[in-house]
Amino acid sequence: AQSVTQLDSHVSVSEGTPVLLRCNYSSSYSPSLFWYVQHPNKGLQLLLKYTSAATLVKGINGFEAEFKKSETSFHLTKPSAHMSDAAEYFCVVSDSWGKLQFGAGTQVVVTP
Amino acid sequence: DAEITQSPRHKITETGRQVTLACHQTWNHNNMFWYRQDLGHGLRLIHYSYGVHDTNKGEVSDGYSVSRSNTEDLPLTLESAASSQTSVYFCASSDLGLAGENEQFFGPGTRLTVL
Numbered sequence: 757a758q759s760v761t762q763l764d765s766h767v768s769v770s771e772g773t774p775v776l777l778r779c780n781y782s783s784s785y786s787p788s789l790f791w792y793v794q795h796p797n798k799g800l801q802l803l804l805k806y807t808s809a810a811t812l813v814k815g816i817n818g819f820e821a822e823f824k825k826s827e828t829s830f831h832l833t834k835p836s837a838h839m840s841d842a843a844e845y846f847c848v849v850s851d852s853w854g855k856l857q858f859g860a861g862t863q864v865v866v867t868p
Numbered sequence: 869d870a871e872i873t874q875s876p877r878h879k880i881t882e883t884g885r886q887v888t889l890a891c892h893q894t895w896n897h898n899n900m901f902w903y904r905q906d907l908g909h910g911l912r913l914i915h916y917s918y919g920v921h922d923t924n925k926g927e928v929s930d931g932y933s934v935s936r937s938n939t940e941d942l943p944l945t946l947e948s949a950a951s952s953q954t955s956v957y958f959c960a961s962s963d964l965g966l967a968g969e970n971e972q973f974f975g976p977g978t979r980l981t982v983l
Contacts, residue, residue, distance in 0.1 A: 765908075788969045792974075796982040798959070799912075799975055799976045800960075800974040802972075805971060807969040850969070854972070855901075855913060855916065856901075856913065856972060858903075858910035858911045858912070859910055860909060860910045
């Protein structure tokens with residue numbers, strides 16, 4: 757069985773400051789991990805994915821995430837937040853058959 | 869461009885009615901999935917299919933059914949709608965091969981209200 761825990765339901769940051777969204781996972785084997793973003797009233801868009809290659813993964817819009825097996829973590833970061841980053845972010849783990857398990861989501865608010 | 873579409877985008881129905889939500893993808897993907905999104909739960913898997921005539925139950929399948937008669941479509945049916953099925957429904961598809969590593973492409977969602 758596998759599961760995902762997003763440690764913060766809401767994160768508020770000022771524009772231009774770093775963003776950190778925390779995710780811990782549980783999996784009985786080496787997982788594939790994803791971060792998806794959902795802007796208001798929109799579908800989901802892939803930010804980045806980890807599939808057992810490099811542990812530091814770069815995604816779109818300046819986001820990156822680091823896979824740490826010893827800590828079972830896959831935290832998402834961005835050095836400088838933009839107003840357009842306001843959205844909900846989901847950490848997701850996949851089994852080998854492509855079934856996804858979603859975290860509960862982190863709502864990001866960016867203030868001017 | 870390839871895409872995945874859902875219809876209707878918004879639906880209001882009454883308790884006990886049968887409702888079908890459509891999902892159509894032009895990616896030619898083998899794998900298709902239905903999720904529901906509720907506050908505080910992220911997305912939860914309802915049903916999924918790995919190819920024509922293949923269907924499988926997900927985490928929250930009670931009260932829902934799907935059928936896969938071609939590659940492009942996976943309609944989701946609520947046999948007898950209940951207020952607990954008020955939610956936003958997302959369809960997704962992904963390629964065959966290393967399924968666990970493949971990105972899922974999501975439709976825009978259907979907002980269903982059951983009164």
